[in-house]
Amino acid sequence: MFIAKDWQSPIAPGLSWYQESSGERPAFPALEGSLDCDVAIIGGGYTGLQAAYHLAEAGTRVALIEAQRVGDGASGRNGGQLGTGQRWWPEELEEKIGYERSKALFDLAEGAKRHLLDFAAEQKIDIDFVQGHLNVSHKKSYEAAFRANAEIAASRYSYPHMRFLDKAETDSILGSTRYHCGVYDSGTGHIHPLKLLIGLARSASVAGASIFEMTAAKSIDRQRGKVVIDTAKGQLTADRALIACNGYIGNLEPVTASHVMPIRSFIGATVPLDRFPEIIPGGESVADSRFVVRYFRKTKDGRLLFGGREAYTADNPRDISHHIRRQIAELYPQLKDIEMTHAWGGSVGITMPRQPFVRDVMPGVTSIGGYSGHGVMLANYCGRLYAQSVLGTSPDIELFKSLDIPAFPGGARMRRPLLFLALSWFALRDRF
Template identity: 55%
Template sequence: MSEPYQSPISPGRSWYEDSVPDRPRHPRLEGSVQADVLVVGGGFTGLSAALHLAASGVRVVLLEAARLGDGASGRNGGQFGTGHRVWPEDLEASLGLERSRRLFALAEEAKAHLHEMMATHGIDADYRPGQISLVHKRRYVDEFRRHAAILRDRYDYPHAAFMDRAETAERLGSPAYHAGVRDTGTGHLHPMKLLVGTARAAAAAGARLFEETPVRAVRREGGHIVAETPFGTVTADRALLATNGHGGGLNRQSAAHVMPIRSFIGATEPLAEPARVLPGNEAADDSRFVVRYFRKSVDGRLLFGGREAYSSSAGDIAGQIRRQIADVYPHLADVAITHAWGGSVAVTMTRMPYVAEPEPGLTTIGGFSGHGVLLSHFTGRLYAERVAGNRDRLAEFEDLRIPSFPGGTALRKPLLFLAMTWFALRDRL
């Protein structure tokens, strides 16, 4: 029997890989290929762009360095959330109320788009409604109460409601948090099922998808863009770099604005008493800067994520995750963890996505800062709209003018490590 596949770009084998019914292989690129649009990166952003481009008759080639879904898209917490990584009231300070409202509306459209896309292409990704955001420090309680009211009153979003300590404990199955906000207008899903379904839909629409084909350089030749790989080249009129936290070497400008940080998830065995944990089957995340996020799978496992400066070995991840689970659910202190894995979350300075055109015809999209399950698919579609001649909606993101990280590419990692260590400490104080 052959060894189970292990992603060369992300540590640990995920429970998602073992529970997706089938994950088709795609060939390597061979020789020289022409396209209208080249997409680099086979995550949600790249595959969604490929799907929508191909569906509108554009000749599209997608190159993926590892296998489709080996990046963040096949390995994440599966939580949609609402709006952006930054609360809309916090965006108002820098962007004003009207722009913040437009961005919120765009994120709501992203939600509707995902549901419509899954329905159109018959993708069953185990979607379940409900999300609760938890307050880990008493001093944040009033902020969360205000946040639910602001969503309702200023953003016409009636689905989020503040929960006091007693209601939070009941819905969570644990007294570990002070309060929370329950959002019935969003939900969570199995990301690898969504990814495989999107890839299948893109291929059916005519996109040519290649795996295990790393792009080593992207250069201009005449009026075209040429991507070089170890096995051949792609020559295209335009290119989209959808490499997120994995593609630092391809474009300096993108690398200066988008930084990878590791996040880790553990999956327990199916719980003996699943109704004791999140009895309403919502997903949960908390108010820590180094956020903890968890939910149950449809077969009753607890999928628990956190992000710290762990080593990348799967054994270490399981031990750390088990300790975090026990903080919330002491009765699970000895639960068996069957899978432990990590991935790269790409963050930006402002925690808003980075969309830019560093040179004519070359677009880069990434840095969803832990909020890409909702936004990356839709942004891929907005890129296809831009290729078709409508720039306006992608421009909402492009006009955000995200600053680059201080310290350049050499110093920013140690600086980030220091910052994360400080914030992780602050979470505990």
């Protein structure tokens, strides 16, 4: 059974180019009645589905529930960029937690990258992978830091795939004169995120995981030594559970909600740029140095896919494409009147230090999220690491659990207004 590919979710504003170009998603039933399992998973994105796949492959009885359709959250609607390392540059992270832990986290992220590409190849999922990524600076004063980044990656982190770009080379690769320098990373690239999500869901189902869509968790609790999850028309009872809701946690679990905050992010896609061959001719993905990062790339059929506008409330703008086109024109004036064929948005889960939140929030219940815009690799890998921890085959998830992730200040009432003020201040700094 399939549902039309133009399905519009209430949590996923706008029809994405990914939906138009990935074919139809497999549909799964809603949960009705009671079900016992070994592991219950809340959330049908990368983290939940990877955990479900690896647990089911090992013979574990797994049930996964998703409030909407699998892929309606960030996993199916993001920018598709893999990046390298964690959200922080390794030398920045090293200043905070020391070289040994910073190196371990960098190596873990490289393992995440290999896992994603290997998994897609093994499962025969065509994810439209394109090699090459640029980090570019919107301020001339950042040049020294960008030079050092490439050097440190090679000398201290055994990563020789980065090289510094001066302004002339940056301009040539981008087809834009608005940036001052950059770092080219040949060891990573970008993918079609929804194609990966669809393939992952099918693999998890084939492996034996029970997947239920349109099934929101209403509550999660411990009863008589078991984890009990109530839904509108059913109930899951399990030995343990994984909360993998990321920016869509809502009020389901208060510890996660106090540590993982959703912000709205929006992306647009243009018509194919056949008349503008000078724009990113190599097809690399790009992310800039702004606090409100502008990230963009060309799709397999030659469109410019551009993200960069954020909102710190739950509201959605009436015209997403207008704001995106304006940002595109700042970088590429020749595209000021370009037709936008798609514009969409969703929620990104962030934490205070921009590092993943991985914590046992009650006995037998682990919560994972807060990838802070770096989740294509990390969300997939964290799902696998959770499964390995349950199976007793790897303790690597403990490295994420050991991170100091403080709660957002202000309590339930003031948390969001304080976040709005703080992020607005940092966004203002981008202009100077």
